[in-house]
Amino acid sequence: MITYFAASKTVDFVIHGIEEYTAILIISKNPEPIREQIIAKGWGITILKGQGGYGKHGSHQDIATVLYTVITRLEISRLRTIVLELDPNAFIIQHSVDDVAGGKVKSLPMH
Numbered sequence: 001m002i003t004y005f006a007a008s009k010t011v012d013f014v015i016h017g018i019e020e021y022t023a024i025l026i027i028s029k030n031p032e033p034i035r036e037q038i039i040a041k042g043w044g045i046t047i048l049k050g051q052g053g054y055g056k057h058g059s060h061q062d063i064a065t066v067l068y069t070v071i072t073r074l075e076i077s078r079l080r081t082i083v084l085e086l087d088p089n090a091f092i093i094q095h096s097v098d099d100v101a102g103g104k105v106k107s108l109p110m111h
Helices: 002-016 031-040 073-086
Strands: 021-028 046-051 063-072 091-097
Touching: 021 031, 021 073, 031 063, 031 073, 063 073, 073 091
Parallel strands: none
Antiparallel strands: 021 063, 021 091, 046 063
């Protein structure tokens, strides 16, 4: 079983490269400090405007700011720590990204 796992990871590295990217969506009632910290760490960010899909009597009035960033899998823990320190109620969604081109994806050296 370990041999199959190692072979699977080797094939992944050959096909997709060593770095694995993860897209993170962050929905927060206080997004500005989170945005500032993401930029300070050297990560790229896109700001999306969202609208709540639920509420009293089907109301869609809640407007939310959605922060979207793509980072390496090794940076996920650092980002989650930053977000949850600034907003413990933030809604965080993450998913794997098969390919990334352009934009600001590579991380900068740690300060």
